Amino acid sequence: MMLNGxxxxxxxAAAEIQRNEREQTMAVSLRESVELVSDPRNLDSSVxxxxxxxxxxxxRRESGPQVREAESVxxxxxFGGVLSGACVLSCGGAAAIKIAAHxxxxxxxxxxxxxxDGIGEICNMLAGSWKSKVPELAAHCGLSVPAxxxxxxxxxxxxxxxxxxxxxxxxxxxxxxxxxxxDGLQ
Amino acid sequence: MGEVRxxxxxxxxxxxxxxxxxxxxxxxxxxxxxxxxxxAEALEVLKAKQVDLILSDINMPVMDGLEFVRQIRAQNxxxxxxxxxxxxESSEEHVKQAIQAGARGYIRKPFTAEQVKERVLPLVHGA
Numbered sequence: 001m002m003l004n005g006x007x008x009x010x011x012x013a014a015a016e017i018q019r020n021e022r023e024q025t026m027a028v029s030l031r032e033s034v035e036l037v038s039d040p041r042n043l044d045s046s047v048x049x050x051x052x053x054x055x056x057x058x059x060r061r062e063s064g065p066q067v068r069e070a071e072s073v074x075x076x077x078x079f080g081g082v083l084s085g086a087c088v089l090s091c092g093g094a095a096a097i098k099i100a101a102h103x104x105x106x107x108x109x110x111x112x113x114x115x116x117d118g119i120g121e122i123c124n125m126l127a128g129s130w131k132s133k134v135p136e137l138a139a140h141c142g143l144s145v146p147a148x149x150x151x152x153x154x155x156x157x158x159x160x161x162x163x164x165x166x167x168x169x170x171x172x173x174x175x176x177x178x179x180x181x182x183d184g185l186q
Numbered sequence: 187m188g189e190v191r192x193x194x195x196x197x198x199x200x201x202x203x204x205x206x207x208x209x210x211x212x213x214x215x216x217x218x219x220x221x222x223x224x225x226a227e228a229l230e231v232l233k234a235k236q237v238d239l240i241l242s243d244i245n246m247p248v249m250d251g252l253e254f255v256r257q258i259r260a261q262n263x264x265x266x267x268x269x270x271x272x273x274x275e276s277s278e279e280h281v282k283q284a285i286q287a288g289a290r291g292y293i294r295k296p297f298t299a300e301q302v303k304e305r306v307l308p309l310v311h312g313a
Contacts, residue, residue, distance in 0.1 A: 053296035054204070104200055105207075118200040124245075125295045128274025132294075139277035145197060145245055 030082050030136055030185050037083065037134050037185070038163040046129035047169055047178055050122060055102035059169040066168045066177040069093050070152060073111060075123035078144035083137060084184035087127035088156055089119060091176035098174055111150055120146030126178060158183050189217030190310055191235075195228040195242035195254065196272070201295075205241055205272060212303035214239075214310065225254025232263040239310055240264065242289075244273040244280070255287040268309040272297070 030037055044061055051057045069092030077087045091099065097108045100118035108115050124146045131137045158164070158181045165180040192209060194202045202221045209216060220235055222228035226249040228242065240258075244251035255269050270291035271284045281292050291305045 050296050053298055100200070104203060114200060117198050121198045121201050124198075124274050128276065128295065132276045135277070138275075139279045143245055143274060145247055 030134075033134065033136065034163065034185060037137060038165065038182070039133075040165055040167065042130055042133040043165050043167055043178060043180060046126055046133065047167070049129055050125045051169075051171070054122070054125065055099065057102055057171045059171050062168045062170045062175055064168065066090065067092060067175055071111065071150065072096075072152065073116060073119050074149045074154070074156075075116075075120045076147045076149070076156075077120075077123050077127040079127065079131065079141050079182075080144070081141040082186045083131075083141045083182055085158075085161070085180065085182040087123055087130060088179040088181065089123040089126060089176065090156075090179070091119070092174065095174035095176045098172065099176070116148040116150065120148045130180060156181070189215050190239055191218040191220070191237045192216055192239045192241065193220045193222065193228060193231060193235075193237045195222045195225065195240065195246070195251065197223050197243065197246040199223075201243065201272075208297065208299050208302050209241075209306065211299035212307065214307065225249030225251060225257065228254055229257055229261070229263065232258065237264060237267060239306070240267060240269040241272050241293075241306075242269060244271055244275055244284070252283055252287045255284070255289050259288040270306055270309065 047059055051059045071093040072090060073093065073096040074088060074090045079085045093111050096111055096115050096119050099122060100108055100115040103118045104114065127143050131141050162182040162185045166177060168175055168177045194205050196202045196205065206219050220231050220237060222231050224246050242251040242254055251271055251273065258264050258269065268290040269288060270293060271289045272293045272295060274295045276294040284292055290309055293301060293305055
């Protein structure tokens, strides 16, 4: 799974912001703040916030690996601007259906377009919430629209990332993984 | 409060439903809810229908929410109707851009019914 297409949307969004900041003379750099940007607590609090506010669910961070199911759903939202990379939400079919059911109040028997749409939106909110934890990132990093992939046996590969956070969370009897991959930091 | 005709603009149909549900939970008496999946689609809706309130996402394909709000003002559509941005973008810069474009309010996703009540109801009352 390649991130370039997804990221181009985020780069365009970041360019729009930067066009409106022409008067700003001081260059923004996150290089010195990499520890703050990659603080794993930011991801945990973003997941907690989004799931509690939008789904009414309390998630717990899990130490074990993500449960693998035959069918899985992965949503990707690209970052562009001072940070390039992606926020990836990955879950099995059962978890995807439960997340969508909590979001919409509907019941789903399969992974249909509404389920995929819901997972994409949760990923979008996670990406937005995560970047809002660091003011420079919130202001100078754009988000792409979500892309959702369904299927079996696929892997996300990023060559030489600046940093990567990968946490597994659970609610009820299902779990899901959220990954922040940064492959460029200004 | 009287009945309100709302236009909800978001490329996600799930988010449109969530926004509608939250408006109702916040106490808004929605008589009509119109939906659009992009800014361009929403402009077409506004040419044909009258609304009292518009809630729009920012990051959307075809035409984003900021351009949508600029076009509403440029084309003199929905004159005086409050537009509230509902978006994952939360920086001061994004809020400033939205207000400059013509939005009257700003709600960050994720949101609660209480936040919607605080930020949307006064606009509808004052519209």
